Amino acid sequence: MLEVDLRTDKRPGGAEFHQDFLAENVSLRLLLAQAEINTRSLLAKAGIDAKEREASDKLQKLILEELHHRIKNTLATVAAIVSQSLRNLQGVEHAQRAIEGRLLALGRAHDLLLQAKWSSADLGTVVRSAIEAFDNPDESKFSIAGPDIRMASGAVIAVAMTLNELCTNTTKFGALSVPEGRVDIIWTVDQATQRLHLTWTEKNGPVVQPPAKRSFGTRLIETLGKQLRGDVQLAYASTGFSYTFDVPIAALSTPAT
Numbered sequence: 467m468l469e470v471d472l473r474t475d476k477r478p479g480g481a482e483f484h485q486d487f488l489a490e491n492v493s494l495r496l497l498l499a500q501a502e503i504n505t506r507s508l509l510a511k512a513g514i515d516a517k518e519r520e521a522s523d524k525l526q527k528l529i530l531e532e533l534h535h536r537i538k539n540t541l542a543t544v545a546a547i548v549s550q551s552l553r554n555l556q557g558v559e560h561a562q563r564a565i566e567g568r569l570l571a572l573g574r575a576h577d578l579l580l581q582a583k584w585s586s587a588d589l590g591t592v593v594r595s596a597i598e599a600f601d602n603p604d605e606s607k608f609s610i611a612g613p614d615i616r617m618a619s620g621a622v623i624a625v626a627m628t629l630n631e632l633c634t635n636t637t638k639f640g641a642l643s644v645p646e647g648r649v650d651i652i653w654t655v656d657q658a659t660q661r662l663h664l665t666w667t668e669k670n671g672p673v674v675q676p677p678a679k680r681s682f683g684t685r686l687i688e689t690l691g692k693q694l695r696g697d698v699q700l701a702y703a704s705t706g707f708s709y710t711f712d713v714p715i716a717a718l719s720t721p722a723t
Contacts, residue, residue, distance in 0.1 A: 586617055586619070586622075586719070588617070589617055592625050596626050596629035600634075600642065607641075607642055607649060608648070608649050608651060609652075611653075612653035615653070615718065616719060617719065621719070625690075627686065629666075632666055640674070641672075642668075642671070647671040649666065649669075651665070652664070652665050653665070662712070664711040666709040671706055671707075673704050674703060674705075691711055694718065696713030
């Protein structure tokens with residue numbers, strides 16, 4: 467039976483028992499301190515996770531809002547294409563071809579933007595994509611030259627749609643309506659004024675005459691240029707049709723609104 471001296475409050479073993487008790491007490495305090503550290507670490511981690519979830523929710527909301535905005539813009543563009551393409555056209559077949567061509571051009575522009583994650587695309591890539599359906603890979607009828615220019619999504623769609631109209635017109639009435647016809651697409655940058663100068667020049671085609679009235683295609687080309695704050699010139703010289711587009715570089719890199 468354990469005997470305890472109540473007068474001195476000493477247990478058998480004396481100093482040895484006291485030393486063990488102190489050691490156990492130190493060990494317990496260390497365990498409690500470590501537990502507190504672990505608890506704080508877990509709480510901190512939980513706080514970070516909560517912040518990450520909040521940031522993820524905000525990002526998802528932003529993406530959905532941007533997607534909604536782009537879909538509305540695209541649908542508005544499609545509606546305008548259909549409405550204007552049907553105006554003053556005789557025959558369902560003619561209207562169908564006009565609408566299909568413009569929607570395909572819009573789709574190709576969106577394909578380019580999807581590959582670039584809707585950030586930007588190079589002007590040269592946009593040009594080559596736009597003319598691909600109208601060119602002969604074995605004997606190209608297009609001459610293309612110009613520096614690398616990055617364009618935001620709005621400019622990509624505007625330039626792609628413009629080139630589609632030019633390609634469609636030249637295959638019907640212009641240089642590419644005959645085997646010998648050729649088209650030069652050249653763009654340069656004026657470093658002093660920070661403006662892009664792009665020209666589309668047709669040659670070796672039939673004699674050109676100004677149209678009796680402005681078609682939707684012509685109005686579309688002019689409107690798309692104005693959307694980018696650019697100057698558009700259409701010339702109907704007897705030697706061949708030409709299109710000139712002069713625009714601030716800053717307007718090409720401005721995101722669509």
